[in-house]
Amino acid sequence: MDSTAVAEPEKYTAHRDAPFGLRFAQRPTSSIDLDLDLVSYDEEAQLAVARDGDRWVPLIDHRMSVTLQTSGETPREDEIYDKSST
Amino acid sequence: MTVLVLTGRLDPTADLVVTELHRRRVPVFRCDPADFPGRVDVAAEFRGAGWTGWLRTPHHTVDLGAVRSAYFRRPGPIAVDTGPAPEWATAEARGGFGGLLQAVPYWLNHPGRMTHAEYKPVQLAAAARAGLDTPRTLVTSDPDAARRFVAELPRVVYKAFSSTVRSDDGRRFIYTSLVTPADIDDGVRHTAHLFQEWIDKEYEIRLTVVGDRFFAARLTGRSHAARIDWRADYDAIEYAVADVPADVRRAVTALLAGLDLRFAAMDFAVRPDGRWVFLDLNPNGQWGWIEHETGLPIKAAITDALTTPPR
Numbered sequence: 165m166d167s168t169a170v171a172e173p174e175k176y177t178a179h180r181d182a183p184f185g186l187r188f189a190q191r192p193t194s195s196i197d198l199d200l201d202l203v204s205y206d207e208e209a210q211l212a213v214a215r216d217g218d219r220w221v222p223l224i225d226h227r228m229s230v231t232l233q234t235s236g237e238t239p240r241e242d243e244i245y246d247k248s249s250t
Numbered sequence: 251m252t253v254l255v256l257t258g259r260l261d262p263t264a265d266l267v268v269t270e271l272h273r274r275r276v277p278v279f280r281c282d283p284a285d286f287p288g289r290v291d292v293a294a295e296f297r298g299a300g301w302t303g304w305l306r307t308p309h310h311t312v313d314l315g316a317v318r319s320a321y322f323r324r325p326g327p328i329a330v331d332t333g334p335a336p337e338w339a340t341a342e343a344r345g346g347f348g349g350l351l352q353a354v355p356y357w358l359n360h361p362g363r364m365t366h367a368e369y370k371p372v373q374l375a376a377a378a379r380a381g382l383d384t385p386r387t388l389v390t391s392d393p394d395a396a397r398r399f400v401a402e403l404p405r406v407v408y409k410a411f412s413s414t415v416r417s418d419d420g421r422r423f424i425y426t427s428l429v430t431p432a433d434i435d436d437g438v439r440h441t442a443h444l445f446q447e448w449i450d451k452e453y454e455i456r457l458t459v460v461g462d463r464f465f466a467a468r469l470t471g472r473s474h475a476a477r478i479d480w481r482a483d484y485d486a487i488e489y490a491v492a493d494v495p496a497d498v499r500r501a502v503t504a505l506l507a508g509l510d511l512r513f514a515a516m517d518f519a520v521r522p523d524g525r526w527v528f529l530d531l532n533p534n535g536q537w538g539w540i541e542h543e544t545g546l547p548i549k550a551a552i553t554d555a556l557t558t559p560p561r
Binding site for chain 1: 308423427
């Protein structure tokens with residue numbers, strides 16, 4: 165997988181009041197679009213789970229955990245690109 | 251004792267710690283303060299000797315008196331968006347529910363200290379005071395000042411204070427980028443910008459510190475993008491475990507004591523002569539992928555810290 169980010173300088177710089185730094189905004193090609201139907205939260209275990217075929221497994225044991233695009237409220241780059249487990 | 255874990259539901263890094271706490275048979279109470287009130291509720295009473303009461307979700311209840319430590323990961327903000335006066339209700343929720351959380355005796359890390367330490371101007375100055383080498387840095391909204399700074403140094407990078415930006419079609423990331431004087435334009439006027447001396451380096455170090463335990467990973471970028479900012483090309487990074495020089499260890503210990511942090515993820519550039527130069531500190535940085543890539547036992551250290559807090 166090529167994980168090099170893709171530059172999109174035109175996305176923001178066309179705006180008259182665009183701050184200088186926005187020209188460096190990029191879309192990383194390696195993050196995944198998380199299908200929220202494939203993840204859930206086990207209230208008893210207090211852990212996230214992910215669908216793996218016809219069963220649910222702890223998210224940390226799922227391949228999706230390698231490159232996870234979260235739905236956090238205030239995500240950082242390193243939060244979105246989470247490589248905590250495979 | 252119970253460990254309180256404050257984070258969102260989708261946080262695989264917190265899952266690692268919760269799983270380890272389960273394995274050690276340590277009671278855990280996990281919740282997202284953003285769910286207060288409704289999915290998280292509280293009742294606490296003060297009778298002169300500390301707060302007693304409970305905190306509960308639909309599936310778990312914890313005795314507040316049993317909570318000895320809290321792991322502040324990535325919770326959502328406390329906010330009440332219903333009723334006739336949501337701003338007032340939010341302020342009340344933060345004062346009451348948030349105030350009770352603040353009364354937990356041991357934090358990794360205390361959210362107030364993290365807020366302070368996240369400011370790059372604060373951490374750069376603190377790092378220099380602690381004895382670490384630091385790069386020349388300019389924070390400005392003035393294009394002329396930016397142009398002069400960039401022209402004075404052999405190479406300069408632009409670094410965003412916040413590396414993500416929301417957009418109507420998803421998020422974008424702003425990685426550290428090389429700039430020249432010709433690049434600078436009036437766009438600098440529209441907000442604060444940070445320009446920093448580029449450090450010629452052999453490799454970078456991600457140093458994770460938990461209490462007095464140091465976990466250093468050497469990150470060597472094998473692509474142009476990764477050499478400028480390894481976050482831009484994770485697949486081109488080579489990982490190895492590294493030793494921390496004694497002088498760096500002493501300075502980092504002083505830095506974290508000064509910032510009152512018990513955990514930090516820090517980035518260093520290592521020059522060809524072996525000198526470490528402090529670049530950045532994240533008081534709530536990711537560490538799970540470092541453990542995955544290197545085998546460094548960070549999860550165990552965090553769990554140890556949460557289960558054996560100082561009295």
